Amino acid sequence: MRKLFVFLAGAAALAQNAPDHPSVTVQGKTFTPRSILARNMGTPEDQSTAFPPHKIVGNVYYAGTKTLSAFLIVTPQGNILIDSTYERNVRTIQKSIEQLGFKFSDIRILLGNHAHGDHMEGDALVKELTGAQVVAMAEDVPALKAMKPGGKEHPVDRTIHDGDTVTLGGATLTAHLTAGHTPGATTWTMPVTEAGKTYQVVFYSSLRSPTVLTPPVIDEFNHSFAVVRTLPCDVPLGDHPSEYGMAEKYAKLTPGAPNPFIDPSGCRLEADVQEAMFKAILAEQQKAEQQH
Numbered sequence: 001m002r003k004l005f006v007f008l009a010g011a012a013a014l015a016q017n018a019p020d021h022p023s024v025t026v027q028g029k030t031f032t033p034r035s036i037l038a039r040n041m042g043t044p045e046d047q048s049t050a051f052p053p054h055k056i057v058g059n060v061y062y063a064g065t066k067t068l069s070a071f072l073i074v075t076p077q078g079n080i081l082i083d084s085t086y087e088r089n090v091r092t093i094q095k096s097i098e099q100l101g102f103k104f105s106d107i108r109i110l111l112g113n114h115a116h117g118d119h120m121e122g123d124a125l126v127k128e129l130t131g132a133q134v135v136a137m138a139e140d141v142p143a144l145k146a147m148k149p150g151g152k153e154h155p156v157d158r159t160i161h162d163g164d165t166v167t168l169g170g171a172t173l174t175a176h177l178t179a180g181h182t183p184g185a186t187t188w189t190m191p192v193t194e195a196g197k198t199y200q201v202v203f204y205s206s207l208r209s210p211t212v213l214t215p216p217v218i219d220e221f222n223h224s225f226a227v228v229r230t231l232p233c234d235v236p237l238g239d240h241p242s243e244y245g246m247a248e249k250y251a252k253l254t255p256g257a258p259n260p261f262i263d264p265s266g267c268r269l270e271a272d273v274q275e276a277m278f279k280a281i282l283a284e285q286q287k288a289e290q291q292h
């Protein structure tokens, strides 16, 4: 009980600590660092409550919570999970995967978007339960190694670099280093087939800027915003469902109607929001530096 209280207090403090300036408006919506964090994380309850599991497109399924994404890619040779989220969510994700009609124990490969606890804390438990191979971007390995829920060592079975691929049962994912949010933040891309057509799925990692920017991180973000604009994309996804409007799209799912998750025109929207915010934070910081 006490642990829960500390956690709730901590999460509430987190959203309030993000500043309410600068603000940017993109496609008629106004954002601040505080509102983006609140949108991404929701309440502590949202972070741990399953969102109805559903098929997204082709062999890609959603098995995460209301505010933390977990994607399942199903192949004839076993399955791939992207993001274990918090360790306390692993059993919730397992239940969602079973509701979809798949076996949790069929997970052969575990990928992640970036080395923050809300996306990859549960890796050790997923490995323990499934024996999956844990794949990590080299630049995020130090932060992952420091992530030890309950003292468990963070497993890393394969270290990858920008441009490397992960293949299982005919599915091939390509890792794109989109650093900034963390040094090894990884955007995954994968072609899928649905009704005889091929679609490019993009599993974006967060592009959210910290509120204090150092020169190396500024370089990373400038590079990453350029990279994400070159990725072929028909189905934008993200490590937080609000980054791609999951709830709104899910509500539009209708048998026989076009798949709302196929949304090429929405592919760059989140990058536009985050780049505008990054530039506004940078401008504010440079102005403050000049005044000193």
Ligand SMILES: [Zn+2]
Pocket: 114, 116, 181, 206
């Ligand atoms: Zn993060």
